[in-house]
Amino acid sequence: MRIKLFTAALLSLIGVTSVTLAQTKKKAAAKATPRYSLAASITSGLAVYKQYCLTCHQADGGGVQNLNPPLAKTTFVLGDKTKLINIVLKGFNEDVEINGNYYSNAMPAHNFLTDQQVADVLSYVRNNFGNKASGITVAEVKKVRETK
Amino acid sequence: MRKKSFLYFLPILAIAGLIVFNACTTDNGKTVQGHAAPAGLTIPQGFSASVIAENLGAARHIAISPQGGIYVKLQRAKNGKGILYLKEANGAATVANSFGAYDGTGMVIKNGYLYASSNTDVYRYKLNDKSEVINPEQPETIVTKLLNRRAHNSKSIALDDDGNLYVNIGAYSNICSEFDPDKKGCPILDSAGGIWQFKADKLNQSYAEGVRYATGLRNIVGLDWNKQANQLFVMQHGRDQLHGLFPQYYTEKQSAIYPAECMYALKKGDNAGWPYMYYDQDQNKKILGPEYGGDGKKEADAKYANPVAAYPGHLAPNGLLFYTGTQFPEKYKNGAFIAFHGSWNRAPEPQAGYFVVFQPFKDGKPDGKWEVFAEGFSGSAENTSSGRADHRPCGLAQGSDGSLYVTDDVKGSIYKISYKK
Numbered sequence: 001m002r003i004k005l006f007t008a009a010l011l012s013l014i015g016v017t018s019v020t021l022a023q024t025k026k027k028a029a030a031k032a033t034p035r036y037s038l039a040a041s042i043t044s045g046l047a048v049y050k051q052y053c054l055t056c057h058q059a060d061g062g063g064v065q066n067l068n069p070p071l072a073k074t075t076f077v078l079g080d081k082t083k084l085i086n087i088v089l090k091g092f093n094e095d096v097e098i099n100g101n102y103y104s105n106a107m108p109a110h111n112f113l114t115d116q117q118v119a120d121v122l123s124y125v126r127n128n129f130g131n132k133a134s135g136i137t138v139a140e141v142k143k144v145r146e147t148k
Numbered sequence: 149m150r151k152k153s154f155l156y157f158l159p160i161l162a163i164a165g166l167i168v169f170n171a172c173t174t175d176n177g178k179t180v181q182g183h184a185a186p187a188g189l190t191i192p193q194g195f196s197a198s199v200i201a202e203n204l205g206a207a208r209h210i211a212i213s214p215q216g217g218i219y220v221k222l223q224r225a226k227n228g229k230g231i232l233y234l235k236e237a238n239g240a241a242t243v244a245n246s247f248g249a250y251d252g253t254g255m256v257i258k259n260g261y262l263y264a265s266s267n268t269d270v271y272r273y274k275l276n277d278k279s280e281v282i283n284p285e286q287p288e289t290i291v292t293k294l295l296n297r298r299a300h301n302s303k304s305i306a307l308d309d310d311g312n313l314y315v316n317i318g319a320y321s322n323i324c325s326e327f328d329p330d331k332k333g334c335p336i337l338d339s340a341g342g343i344w345q346f347k348a349d350k351l352n353q354s355y356a357e358g359v360r361y362a363t364g365l366r367n368i369v370g371l372d373w374n375k376q377a378n379q380l381f382v383m384q385h386g387r388d389q390l391h392g393l394f395p396q397y398y399t400e401k402q403s404a405i406y407p408a409e410c411m412y413a414l415k416k417g418d419n420a421g422w423p424y425m426y427y428d429q430d431q432n433k434k435i436l437g438p439e440y441g442g443d444g445k446k447e448a449d450a451k452y453a454n455p456v457a458a459y460p461g462h463l464a465p466n467g468l469l470f471y472t473g474t475q476f477p478e479k480y481k482n483g484a485f486i487a488f489h490g491s492w493n494r495a496p497e498p499q500a501g502y503f504v505v506f507q508p509f510k511d512g513k514p515d516g517k518w519e520v521f522a523e524g525f526s527g528s529a530e531n532t533s534s535g536r537a538d539h540r541p542c543g544l545a546q547g548s549d550g551s552l553y554v555t556d557d558v559k560g561s562i563y564k565i566s567y568k569k
Binding site: 055058060064067104106 | 206223224298299300301320321326388389392492493495496534535536540557558
């Protein structure tokens with residue numbers, strides 16, 4: 001019992017330390033293997049992107065003229081996180097203008113992806129193709145998925 | 149030193165790129181010796197090409213009057229004008245008039261009328277003796293209220309010589325999965341995924357007045373009436389995502405080249421089999437779709453229509469024209485030109501297409517291998533493989549002098565290709 005408590009305390013201490021380390025050494029965050037690493041999430045996100053997104057949105061995130069919207073520098077990608085998470089989970093089929101153009105293909109719902117996969121792929125998309133934005137966490141995806 | 153040696157190799161790289169470009173684009177078509185024309189196109193010896201108009205907007209289908217007037221349908225109306233009328237003089241075409249406040253694709257001249265389609269309706273405009281539209285603001289509505297569910301919404305049109313109008317109503321889906329989860333039969337085929345026939349001169353027709361002429365066609369953008377066979381020919385855009393949806397049966401490479409983009413010579417009542425089957429241009433077989441129990445090898449029910457010609461996957465045939473002129477050499481007479489808009493669903497494999505193909509015909513049937521007639525629309529081999537094409541061929545028309553006109557719906561150029569004797 002005592003040993004267990006001690007281990008738990010030690011583990012949480014390590015946890016706190018690593019978070020602190022990550023905060024103080026922002027640039028070395030990836031190397032310090034903290035609990036949440038945007039860099040690691042982006043790396044995992046690339047694999048998800050290749051499997052589920054690349055065919056339509058293309059390797060460069062530029063989409064396809066008139067059919068599939070680009071992911072580079074659009075408010076859909078860089079704006080409201082809840083909306084963006086919902087596009088992945090529920091799909092998208094609306095006639096809206098995106099940077100002066102319209103795109104006719106319907107995006108199917110990708111609710112079969114795990115919270116982790118959705119967080120990773122969106123973090124990847126928000127930090128590639130010339131985009132620079134905060135990552136999306138598993139907790140954020142989970143919250144949106146639970147909101148009916 | 150490093151920089152120097154790289155520069156030294158540049159011309160070699162460029163030449164290698166050109167060779168790869170020319171060799172790859174034919175896929176398994178016939179290779180034709182060509183030459184580069186000023187318009188940036190490579191075309192067969194004896195032909196010349198020029199760009200007669202630019203920056204028109206997304207130029208889709210095109211029709212040319214006996215007097216040489218050029219009508220172009222814009223995919224998205226620009227400043228409230230979706231149809232452009234251009235006059236050509238001294239190698240340039242300039243916009244003389246514009247009208248029609250709607251998006252769309254279809255543009256055909258027939259029996260003294262200009263027919264134009266939006267993504268839901270077909271209109272016609274009476275022409276005067278100069279083949280100019282008499283009343284641009286008040287067309288007759290021939291067909292109305294066809295489905296537009298965004299995907300595959302081009303209502304491409306063709307007319308026969310017996311007073312009938314044929315309209316594509318594309319399936320608003322890749323493979324109907326979302327509408328047929330239990331595989332009981334795709335329910336959207338009652339009102340989409342086929343060609344509908346209407347009267348060319350009757351007003352306000354819709355589904356109730358039309359006939360579902362042929363079904364099981366995923367999406368048709370290029371279509372034309374063949375006078376020799378007295379038959380409607382259509383080019384189908386084949387299904388996407390074989391690998392993405394069924395990685396156990398298809399590699400990425402297979403998914404890039406299959407299924408074939410098929411040419412069908414339609415008879416009333418034909419069923420081309422979408423979404424239940426697709427055509428494999430290398431096995432030369434109708435293959436059962438993986439959504440319906442197929443595995444890439446099992447054959448589909450023989451009842452489905454056979455294509456009369458098949459082309460590599462995802463090249464997106466957007467224009468079809470039977471050449472009836474006398475300007476081009478004899479071999480082109482009554483053959484088919486096909487504008488391949490170019491692929492996107494081949495990713496991560498290199499993209500392909502963005503060219504105009506010639507398909508030889510004899511007695512109203514394809515006869516022999518297709519060949520690339522005009523290429524270079526994309527701008528470079530790199531643009532082709534990345535899919536970032538500068539121009540994409542879409543509509544085709546035969547000029548009154550027998551020249552071939554090609555539209556581009558990226559930058560809105562019109563190309564004119566002529567033969568010099």
